Amino acid sequence: MGELAVEKHAQYILSVEKRKDDFESLVMEHLRLNGAYWGLTTLDIMHKLGSVNSDEVVTWILSCQDKESGGFGGNVGHDPHVLYTLSAVQVLALLDRLDAVDVDKVSDYVAGLQKEDGSFAGDIWGEIDTRFSYVAICCLSLLHRLNKINVEKAVDYIVSCKNLDGGFGSIPGGESHAGQIFCCVGALAITGSLHHVDRDLLGWWLCERQCKDGGLNGRPEKLTDVCYSWWVLSSLIMIDRVHWIDKNKLSKFILNCQDIEKGGISDRPDNAVDVFHTYFGVAGLSLMEYPGLKPIDPAYALPADVVNRIFFQK
Amino acid sequence: MDYFRAVYVARELSPRALRLTTEALLRNPGNYTIWHFRRLVIDALDSDLVEETLFVDNLAEANSKNYQIWHHKRWLAEKLGPEAANDDHDFTRFILCHDAKNYHAWSHRQWVLQKLGGWDKELDFCHQLLEEDIFNNSAWNQRFFVITRSPLLGGLSAMWDSEVDYTIKAILQNPSNESPWRYLQGLYKGNPDSLITDERIPQLLLNILKENSYCVFAWNFLLDVLCKGLRPNKEIEEAVKGFTELDDAGSSDQDLPTRICSALERMDPIRVNYWAWRKSNLTL
Numbered sequence: 264m265g266e267l268a269v270e271k272h273a274q275y276i277l278s279v280e281k282r283k284d285d286f287e288s289l290v291m292e293h294l295r296l297n298g299a300y301w302g303l304t305t306l307d308i309m310h311k312l313g314s315v316n317s318d319e320v321v322t323w324i325l326s327c328q329d330k331e332s333g334g335f336g337g338n339v340g341h342d343p344h345v346l347y348t349l350s351a352v353q354v355l356a357l358l359d360r361l362d363a364v365d366v367d368k369v370s371d372y373v374a375g376l377q378k379e380d381g382s383f384a385g386d387i388w389g390e391i392d393t394r395f396s397y398v399a400i401c402c403l404s405l406l407h408r409l410n411k412i413n414v415e416k417a418v419d420y421i422v423s424c425k426n427l428d429g430g431f432g433s434i435p436g437g438e439s440h441a442g443q444i445f446c447c448v449g450a451l452a453i454t455g456s457l458h459h460v461d462r463d464l465l466g467w468w469l470c471e472r473q474c475k476d477g478g479l480n481g482r483p484e485k486l487t488d489v490c491y492s493w494w495v496l497s498s499l500i501m502i503d504r505v506h507w508i509d510k511n512k513l514s515k516f517i518l519n520c521q522d523i524e525k526g527g528i529s530d531r532p533d534n535a536v537d538v539f540h541t542y543f544g545v546a547g548l549s550l551m552e553y554p555g556l557k558p559i560d561p562a563y564a565l566p567a568d569v570v571n572r573i574f575f576q577k
Numbered sequence: 578m579d580y581f582r583a584v585y586v587a588r589e590l591s592p593r594a595l596r597l598t599t600e601a602l603l604r605n606p607g608n609y610t611i612w613h614f615r616r617l618v619i620d621a622l623d624s625d626l627v628e629e630t631l632f633v634d635n636l637a638e639a640n641s642k643n644y645q646i647w648h649h650k651r652w653l654a655e656k657l658g659p660e661a662a663n664d665d666h667d668f669t670r671f672i673l674c675h676d677a678k679n680y681h682a683w684s685h686r687q688w689v690l691q692k693l694g695g696w697d698k699e700l701d702f703c704h705q706l707l708e709e710d711i712f713n714n715s716a717w718n719q720r721f722f723v724i725t726r727s728p729l730l731g732g733l734s735a736m737w738d739s740e741v742d743y744t745i746k747a748i749l750q751n752p753s754n755e756s757p758w759r760y761l762q763g764l765y766k767g768n769p770d771s772l773i774t775d776e777r778i779p780q781l782l783l784n785i786l787k788e789n790s791y792c793v794f795a796w797n798f799l800l801d802v803l804c805k806g807l808r809p810n811k812e813i814e815e816a817v818k819g820f821t822e823l824d825d826a827g828s829s830d831q832d833l834p835t836r837i838c839s840a841l842e843r844m845d846p847i848r849v850n851y852w853a854w855r856k857s858n859l860t861l
Contacts, residue, residue, distance in 0.1 A: 293608045340582065341610040388613060390648045392684075427721070427763030433684050436726060438718035440680060470851050471755065477847075483714040483755040485678065507851040 267548060268523045269555070272541055273311040275526030276302040279538050280315075287537075295338040296327055300350040301542035303357055307566050308549050308557045317358045324351050325363060333368035334386070344386040345376055345395050349402040356405055356569055370408035373399050381416030392433045393424050397446035401563060404453045405573060418456045421447045429464030441472060441481035441494040452501045452562040466504030469495050477512030478531070488530045489520045489540045492547030497561035500550060510551045517544045585614050590621035599632070606636050609645045616652060626657055634668050641672050647681045654689055662693035670702065677706055678715045687722060696727040711747055717756040721763065733767070740764055745781050752785045758794040762801070773807040786816050793845045800837045804859065809833060834859045 280302060282288045291298060299320065306312045327335045327347065334343025335351040348369065355361050376384045376399060383395040396417060403409045423435045424447060430439025431447035444465070451457050472479045472495050478487030479495045492513060499505040519532045520540070527536025528544035546564070549556040558567040581601045584594040598615040601608065619629060630653050637646045654665050669686040672679055690696055700723050706716040724736050733740075741764055747757040765772040772778065779802075785795040799817075803809060809817075814833065821836040831839075838856035842849050 436722045484712040
């Protein structure tokens with residue numbers, strides 16, 4: 264157990280970035296932009312972003328943009344989708360290079376995905392999910408273009424996905440799930456609509472996610488997984504109830520999921536590591552103010568200094 | 578992949594292109610761009626959608642948590658219409674038999690029910706899954722979904738009483754099961770006065786606390802109903818006093834809710850801050 268192996272994790276992330284031809288990279292090729300967000304944000308939280316060539320990253324990100332629609336695909340040559348558009352904007356924000364995009368073109372693409380009932384599609388093919396509500400709202404907010412959508416209807420749709428247990432699902436009637444809850448609470452937080460959340464009821468549901476091993480699960484009777492260290496924890500922070508979980512036990516759980524020899528963090532102890540869980544583990548520790556890590560904003564999922572730069576330095 | 582890229586860039590919407598997307602997707606079913614292009618080809622060729630359903634169901638079996646596959650299924654179901662609803666429900670039933678909490682399968686199933694129908698056997702299906710695993714939170718959620726949205730049942734008010742009985746039975750079967758406790762709480766949300774007048778509630782709580790004095794959910798529920806105004810009968814008073822006296826000699830002059838909160842702080846130490854907050858928030 265012990266400490267966070269910052270150097271090892273930084274080396275692991277940089278090595279993943281370089282790998283393009285092994286099996287894992289090929290299978291994940293279409294979501295490389297998400298991977299860039301997970302990897303680079305983790306590096307920044309650990310004060311290691313300096314080892315990355317910003318110009319190269321920006322050039323590559325821009326090459327993922329679909330010139331016609333303004334949206335971003337998961338990698339060069341891929342169709343645009345709101346998920347990768349958010350990752351692109353988040354990474355550009357991280358590198359303080361939002362000047363590199365035509366903000367109106369990107370925000371028009373995202374705003375164009377809103378439906379009549381306030382929900383958001385992921386792309387032109389029309390999959391609807393509250394994940395996309397969060398992604399769109401987060402993206403537009405970072406670009407200062409929330410005025411391009413009908414915020415009231417967006418909020419109404421999210422509220423229609425609220426369940427009796429205080430949680431939220433992917434569609435109205437969908438089972439409460441910590442990942443969806445993060446998306447809905449995050450979107451409500453960004454739009455100043457947290458009054459729709461029953462904080463005590465949801466807070467209790469969320470703190471019940473902590474299991475005997477100290478880790479968090481995403482729904483009742485499911486296994487613990489490091490990624491819920493983010494989804495559950497950030498939700499609790501946004502509704503001001505994070506003191507209801509045992510942070511010590513959770514920290515120990517996350518640290519136990521590290522591979523301290525090769526670097527990286529896995530979903531649970533002794534499993535294979537990946538960039539996704541490395542990010543969520545480190546971000547979770549940051550939310551709990553683990554020493555030596557930059558604070559991270561629970562709603563925007565970016566380091567707090569990046570968010571401050573976007574909103575408070577004009 | 579290079580062959581695929583060539584037809585993709587050329588926008589070649591041919592049988593050859595379809596075959597190339599098949600090969601590419603078998604290797605990497607997560608590649609959403611290939612799925613997009615495949616849909617363009619299918620539309621252009623007016624391909625057999627039943628055959629396509631077989632193809633995607635095959636992939637779904639091996640990759641049941643893949644978003645792109647489920648969305649493709651949704652796209653097909655929309656095209657095939659209500660006649661396809663039963664076959665689609667058979668498929669998600671098959672997936673859920675192997676992974677009864679698969680979030681994608683449940684989302685898809687809910688979408689098909691609402692768009693294309695097929696509600697008639699759904700409550701039975703929920704019951705069957707709960708018989709197999711009474712802890713299945715997804716099945717509990719689906720139960721509520723069916724009761725409140727099925728056009729064939731009378732809605733929550735018509736089903737309410739029998740649902741309370743059903744839930745109580747499930748709780749008695751296994752009191753440490755989070756889902757039916759939340760379900761019960763949810764049932765009374767629209768009926769707060771019944772919560773303190775319904776005799777089934779104190780009966781249930783006494784039954785459990787006599788056999789399982791460390792059941793956190795039961796103590797929590799008792800705490801809730803006391804806070805909402807339940808006048809505790811002698812048996813409940815004795816149960817609380819008996820239990821709390823075992824652990825905390827100094828509590829003899831405290832009210833029941835306070836004693837329960839103190840007991841919960843000890844029983845459920847990982848959430849000690851939550852129970853401390855509950856204690857500080859008690860209204861008498």
